[in-house]
Amino acid sequence: MTGKRIVVLGGAGFLGSHLCERLLEDGAAEVISIDNFSTGSERNLAELPRFGRFQSLRHDITAPLHIRGPVDYVFNMASPASPLDSMQLPIETLRVGSLGTENGLLLARDKDAVFLQASTSEIYGNPLVHPQREEYWGNVNPTGPRSCYEEARRYGEALVSAYRRTHGVQTRIARIFNTYGPRMRLEDGHVVPTFVGQALRGEDFTVFGDGSQTRSFCYVSDVIEGLVRLALSDCTEPVNLGNPREMTILQLAEAVRQVHGGSSRVLFQPLPRDEPRQRRPDITRARMVLDWEPYVSLEEGLLSTFAWFRKVTSRRTPRHEDGLASAPL
Template sequence: MSKGAGSNRTGRSSRSAVVFGGAGFVGSHLCEALLADGTAVVCVDNLVTGSLDNIEHLHREARFRVVEHDITEPLPRSITRADPGQVFHLASAASPDDYHRLPLETLHAGAVGTERALELAREHRARFLLASTSEVYGDPLVSPQSESYHGNVNPTGPRSVYDEAKRYAEALTAAYRRTHGVDTAIARIFNTYGPRMRRDDGRMIPNFVCQALEGRSLTVTGSGLQTRSVCHVDDTVAGLLALIRSAHPGPVNIGNPDERTVLEIARAVAEVVGCDLTVAPCPPVEDDPQRRCPDITVARTALGWSPTVDLADGLTRTVRWFADTAPSSRPNPNTVFTGAAGG
């Protein structure tokens, strides 16, 4: 099936979609891309970590509807009557700051929320996509991480509420496929960044960008030699769409295999902002992965997908968005935004 096909293997039209978590960072970009492709979208979000600001520009679309609802509660008719051909489950706290603040809510979103989304897909014979995470690999003992690697996860540590919520969600999704024949797909999303991240998100890139724009030192935890592979949100969304438009069940890694140390990423942010890099060391974080790099062979071969936005270009777009729109991220008067690391 070609990527632009208008139907999935159940024979149902994919011209309508329900996106749980659609007002979040990745979810809002996904809603935007679906609308641009001609798909009617019902965006469902409880706005605990999402924001109506992320989707304000979409309200002029007649095919776009927003329902404020917690996915762990029974779905109202405003959602079930949408008769979707596609169901995306992105509803979860995703940053450590958020899931540490909302531990039980995060677990419920992965357990109860996943079941409610799967039941919606089952009822309407829709294609279902679970937005899982590279965190299912934990602090990996192998690198790069392929989908066949089962992970090294601490089931009771501080990160476990997110890691295990997603691992359970994957198990439940696979069980619905085997038991009920639901047409499912699992995407394991690696670190994603770009416009519409919250400045108080707590994750590495928004922290670095806001600190650099304000002329502050960049906070680096541990040695800074731990690695990350960051993927621009446009590429992540393209990967999610390629997966749901295929017949592949997953799991499929969606990420950028360009592995960098945290210090290298901090340096790249400083170059884009046009400031000298100064680092404020912080204690290491418990269970913080020391290596993070996806093997995207499956995505390349089965979906024809691979990332196209390089780090310099992606950071330039991200820094410009924060500089233009985030009230507390206005550049320091002595800092000149140069875009030096990319166009």
């Protein structure tokens, strides 16, 4: 990415801000973050101006995008990214996945830039195939409580593919599985920050169902590495980015307890509707095409995540801005 001018849609979010930082570290000529801060945070970008080649623009990408000068890459990281966020912002989620994605594609078309769509494992829904390969079409309830996010992301992939076929836009599609690390929000509903927040507060772990549902957790730096490699490749097919190490939610709770210590117990709550029972990426394509696979262990990643949350929560009164609303993922 050395010498390239890059636009990151949703650059103030968890993944978006890490991507901006990585691109600047790699020598990008300029990185422009565009975010309306509905779920992203200015705090995530606080350290980036030190590079001197960074701009942060407050803008809702469902409105047209106008960037002066050349653009080499457009990364679309914009969307509420957790079931809790998307259920609280269902119309906004659908709009950013449709209008927002198209505005990003129009920018890439007009600038002759590479467009990378950060899609998600949620397009597989509650999968009937395990592990999930990119050829699998998914099992999604189009009117269920999770549908606004799942269908927005599926539509986004269709739109990206249509712009590649019709307008010749250079497109890439990353299907990102559960990712965790610094800059997540304790209150966003994902299971890792939920458990970390509960451990830090000395609370019991909230587990939905019997905890036997499985997930695969990938540390943020590994995912960012995959995104950069995908953008630099010529692969136009979707690529899974995630950690193939699969574990139950109960096993995750035990891992968090082992890293943090304490005596938190597990409290069981009813399983939400359409909760996926299994999630594990098949990363054969990523290994073959990108020479990529994750290498940060869960234990190492949890240590870094705990350290970051201890740092940021020590600056606040208890629960300030981080009151936990439990959610399954």
